[in-house]
Amino acid sequence: MSKHAPTPVSMFAPNILRPAFVEAFRKLDPRMLWRNPVMLSVEVASLITLCTFALSLAGKNGEPPFFTGLVSLFLWLTVIFSTFAESLAEGRGKARAASLRKSRTEVTAKRLRRPELDAPYDAVPAEQLRKDDYILVEAHDMIAGDGDVVAGAALVNEAAVTGESAPVVRESGGDRSAVTGGTEVIANSIVVRITANPGETFLDRMISLIEGAKRRKTPNEIALEVLLIALTLVFFLVCVNIRPLSLYSAGAAGHGAPVSLTVLVALFVCLAPTTIAALLPAIGIAGMDRLFQKNVIALSGRAIEAAGDVSVLLLDKTGTITLGNREAVEFVPVGGHTETEVAQAALMASLSDETPEGRSIVALAREKHGLGAELPADARSVPFSAETRLSGLDTAGVKYRKGASDSTVAFVTSLGAPNVPADLPVIVDRIARAGATPLVVSRDADVIGVINLKDIIKGGIQERFQQLRSMGIKTVMITGDNQLTAAAIAAEAQVDDFLAQAKPEDKLRLIREHQEAGFMVAMTGDGTNDAPALAQADVAVAMNTGTQPAREAANIIDLDSNPTKLLDIVEVGKQILMTRGNLTTFSISNDVAKYFAIIPAMLLSIYPQLGVLNVMRLGSPLSAILSAVIFNALIIPFLVPLALKGTKFRPMPAERLLIRNLLVFGVGGVVAPFVGIKLIDILVGMML
Ligand SMILES: Nc1ncnc2c1ncn2[C@@H]1O[C@H](COP(=O)(O)OP(=O)(O)OP(=O)(O)O)[C@@H](O)[C@H]1O
Numbered sequence: 001m002s003k004h005a006p007t008p009v010s011m012f013a014p015n016i017l018r019p020a021f022v023e024a025f026r027k028l029d030p031r032m033l034w035r036n037p038v039m040l041s042v043e044v045a046s047l048i049t050l051c052t053f054a055l056s057l058a059g060k061n062g063e064p065p066f067f068t069g070l071v072s073l074f075l076w077l078t079v080i081f082s083t084f085a086e087s088l089a090e091g092r093g094k095a096r097a098a099s100l101r102k103s104r105t106e107v108t109a110k111r112l113r114r115p116e117l118d119a120p121y122d123a124v125p126a127e128q129l130r131k132d133d134y135i136l137v138e139a140h141d142m143i144a145g146d147g148d149v150v151a152g153a154a155l156v157n158e159a160a161v162t163g164e165s166a167p168v169v170r171e172s173g174g175d176r177s178a179v180t181g182g183t184e185v186i187a188n189s190i191v192v193r194i195t196a197n198p199g200e201t202f203l204d205r206m207i208s209l210i211e212g213a214k215r216r217k218t219p220n221e222i223a224l225e226v227l228l229i230a231l232t233l234v235f236f237l238v239c240v241n242i243r244p245l246s247l248y249s250a251g252a253a254g255h256g257a258p259v260s261l262t263v264l265v266a267l268f269v270c271l272a273p274t275t276i277a278a279l280l281p282a283i284g285i286a287g288m289d290r291l292f293q294k295n296v297i298a299l300s301g302r303a304i305e306a307a308g309d310v311s312v313l314l315l316d317k318t319g320t321i322t323l324g325n326r327e328a329v330e331f332v333p334v335g336g337h338t339e340t341e342v343a344q345a346a347l348m349a350s351l352s353d354e355t356p357e358g359r360s361i362v363a364l365a366r367e368k369h370g371l372g373a374e375l376p377a378d379a380r381s382v383p384f385s386a387e388t389r390l391s392g393l394d395t396a397g398v399k400y401r402k403g404a405s406d407s408t409v410a411f412v413t414s415l416g417a418p419n420v421p422a423d424l425p426v427i428v429d430r431i432a433r434a435g436a437t438p439l440v441v442s443r444d445a446d447v448i449g450v451i452n453l454k455d456i457i458k459g460g461i462q463e464r465f466q467q468l469r470s471m472g473i474k475t476v477m478i479t480g481d482n483q484l485t486a487a488a489i490a491a492e493a494q495v496d497d498f499l500a501q502a503k504p505e506d507k508l509r510l511i512r513e514h515q516e517a518g519f520m521v522a523m524t525g526d527g528t529n530d531a532p533a534l535a536q537a538d539v540a541v542a543m544n545t546g547t548q549p550a551r552e553a554a555n556i557i558d559l560d561s562n563p564t565k566l567l568d569i570v571e572v573g574k575q576i577l578m579t580r581g582n583l584t585t586f587s588i589s590n591d592v593a594k595y596f597a598i599i600p601a602m603l604l605s606i607y608p609q610l611g612v613l614n615v616m617r618l619g620s621p622l623s624a625i626l627s628a629v630i631f632n633a634l635i636i637p638f639l640v641p642l643a644l645k646g647t648k649f650r651p652m653p654a655e656r657l658l659i660r661n662l663l664v665f666g667v668g669g670v671v672a673p674f675v676g677i678k679l680i681d682i683l684v685g686m687m688l
C-alpha cells in the first residue's frame with residue numbers, strides 16, 4: 001500500500017554493521033560513556049587491568065601475562081559489546097536521517113508581500129523565512145518550511161517525509177491545512193503561513209530525534225538505572241573490602257596468597273549487573289526504531305512506554321475514524337420550503353465559510369442548482385467554531401446560518417418568534433441515522449432545511465478495534481457531532497463507547513476523569529479542537545494529515561494517519577518494558593553461578609575448605625576467573641538480537657506473562673552461566 005523511502009531492511013545489514021562498529025569505538029570516550037555509569041565503571045576496570053597486564057609483562061606482578069592480558073581484553077570487549085549494541089540500535093535511524101537530510105536541499109521560497117495568491121513576491125532562500133511569513137507555493141515547487149495553508153488547495157507529494165507516494169490534498173480552513181517543509185506541491189497553488197523558524201521544523205525535529213541527539217531517558221529507564229548503580233556500588237564496596245580481609249586472613253593462616261588486584265577487578269565486573277546495563281540503551285532506541293519503521297514518529301520514549309500500559313483510547317471521529325472529507329451531498333427542505341430555497345440559504349450561509357464543509361456546500365449549490373453569488377460588500381461573516389458549532393453570514397439585514405441541529409435551533413430561538421417546522425427532527429434523524437452529519441440551515445428565525453454531509457469510515461478499522469479490545473484496551477469515540485450520527489458511526493466502526501456533542505473542553509474533561517480513576521489514557525486526533533485533549537493525554541497520537549496545533553500538542557505522530565496504529569505503539573511499548581524486565585532478571589540471576597565460579601577460586605589458597613563450593617569443578621583458580629570474565633562478556637552479544645528485536649509479544653493476561661517470563665529468564669539466567677562457564681573453562685584448559 002505505502003511505499004517507504006529506501007531504508008536498510010535489517011539492523012544487521014552490512015551497511016549498518018560497519019558504521020556501527022566504528023561508532024562503538026567512538027562511544028568509548030568517557031564523555032559519552034558517562035551516560036551509562038555502570039559501563040563507565042567497567043571501562044575504568046578495563047584500564048586497571050591493562051595496567052596490571054603491563055606490570056606482569058614487565059615481570060613486576062606475580063601473575064602470568066596471559067591471565068592479566070586475557071582478563072583485560074575481555075573487560076574491554078564487555079564495554080565495546082555494549083557500545084556496539086547501542087550503535088546498532090541507532091543504525092537504521094541514522095541511515096534514514098541521512099536520506100532525510102539529503103531531501104532537505106536548498107530551497108528558494110516565494111515570500112509574498114501580502115497573504116494572497118496573486119500578490120507580488122520576493123525570491124528568498126528558505127533559511128531566511130521566519131514564523132508568520134507568507135509564501136506562495138506553485139506546482140512543482142518544494143514547500144520551504146512548515147506551515148498552514150491559508151488560501152487555495154493543492155495536491156502535495158509528501159513522500160520525502162512519509163515515504164507514501166500517493167499525493168494528498170492540503171487545503172485551507174479545515175483539519176487538513178498543515179504542510180511540512182521538504183514536501184512538494186504537484187498541482188495547483190497555495191499560500192502558506194510559515195509556523196516554524198529554520199532549524200525548528202518537523203523535519204529538523206525528526207532528524208535530531210532519530211539521530212538520538214535529543215533522546216532523553218524515560219522515567220522507567222532512570223529508575224532501573226538507579227537500581228543498577230546501587231547494585232554496582234554494593235559490589236564495589238564488597239570487592240574493596242576483600243583485599244584487606246584476604247591480606248589479614250592469609251597472614252593469620254600463615255599460608256595462601258592475598259587476592260590480587262586483577263582478580264578483584266574481575267570479580268567486581270562479573271558481579272556488577274553488566275548484562276542489563278550494557279543492553280539498556282539499545283532496548284529503548286531499538287523500540288523507537290521499530291516504530292519508526294512503521295512510519296510512527298515518537299517524540300519521546302516516555303510516550304511509547306506509557307502506551308505499553310494504556311487502558312483507554314479516545315478517538316475523535318472526523319478525520320480520525322472517518323476519512324474526514326465531509327462533503328455536502330443533498331439539500332433537504334422542511335416546513336414546505338423548496339429544495340432551491342434551501343440551496344440558496346445554504347449558499348449564503350457558506351459564502352465566507354473557508355472550511356472544506358463550507359466549500360463543498362457552495363460547490364453543491366453551483367453544480368446541482370446552478371446557483372452562485374458574490375460575497376456582498378456589506379456582509380458580516382460568522383466563522384465556524386467548535387464551540388458554537390455554527391457558521392453563517394449577515395447581509396442586508398438578513399441572518400443566514402447553518403450548523404449542528406441543536407445549535408441552529410437555539411440560535412433561531414434566541415432571535416424570537418422562531419419557526420421550527422415539525423418535520424425537522426424527522427429529516428435530521430434520517431440523515432444522522434445513516435451516519436452522515438445533518439447541518440440545519442436557517443434564514444433569520446426561519447428554519448429552511450437540512451444539508452446532508454457525508455463521510456466515510458476508514459477501511460479495516462473494525463478488526464483492529466477488536467484486537468485492542470482483546471488486549472484490554474477500551475475504545476471511546478468523542479465527536480462534536482450529534483448523538484445519532486455518533487451512534488451510527490460508533491456502531492459501524494465498532495468502538496466500545498462514544499461521547500457525542502463534545503466540545504473541546506468535554507474531550508479534555510473525559511481524559512482527566514479517566515486519568516483520575518488511575519488509567520493511562522491515549523488520545524488520537526487531528527483537529528485544532530483536539531489539541532488541548534492531546535496535550536493532556538499520556539499518549540497523544542496526531543494524524544500527520546492533521547492541523548499544526550494538533551501535531552504540536554501530540555507526543556507521537558503517525559505519518560500514515562491511521563488511528564489503529566495505536567495497536568503497534570502499544571505492542572512496542574509493552575515489548576520495551578518486557579524486554580527490559582526480562583534482561584534484568586536474567587542479568588541478576590546470572591550472579592548466582594558466578595559466585596560459585598569465582599569465590600572458591602579466589603580464596604581457595606587461604607581457605608582450602610572452600611573447595612566444597614567448587615561445585616563446577618573448574619580446572620584451576622585462574623581458569624575459573626578467566627572463564628567467568630569471558631562468559632560475562634560474551635553473553636552480551638549473545639543477547640543483542642533479543643534486545644534489538646524485543647521479546648516476542650503475546651496477547652495474554654499480564655500476570656501469566658510475568659510468571660512465564662520470570663521462569664524463562666530467571667531460571668535460564670541461573671542455568672546458562674553454569675553451562676557456559678564450564679564449557680569455557682574446558683576450552684581454556686585445552687589451550688593451556
Ligand atoms: N463549517 C461548518 N459550519 C457550521 N457548522 C459546522 C461546520 N462544520 C461542522 N459543523 C457542525 O459542528 C459540529 C462540530 O464540528 P467539529 O468539526 O468541531 O467536530 P469535531 O469535534 O472535530 O468532530 P470530530 O470529533 O468528529 O472530528 C459538527 O458535527 C457539525 O454539526
Ligand SMILES: [K+]
Pocket residue numbers: 269270271272273274275632
Ligand atoms: K556482570
Ligand SMILES: [Mg+2]
Pocket residue numbers: 175316317318319526527
Ligand atoms: Mg475533528
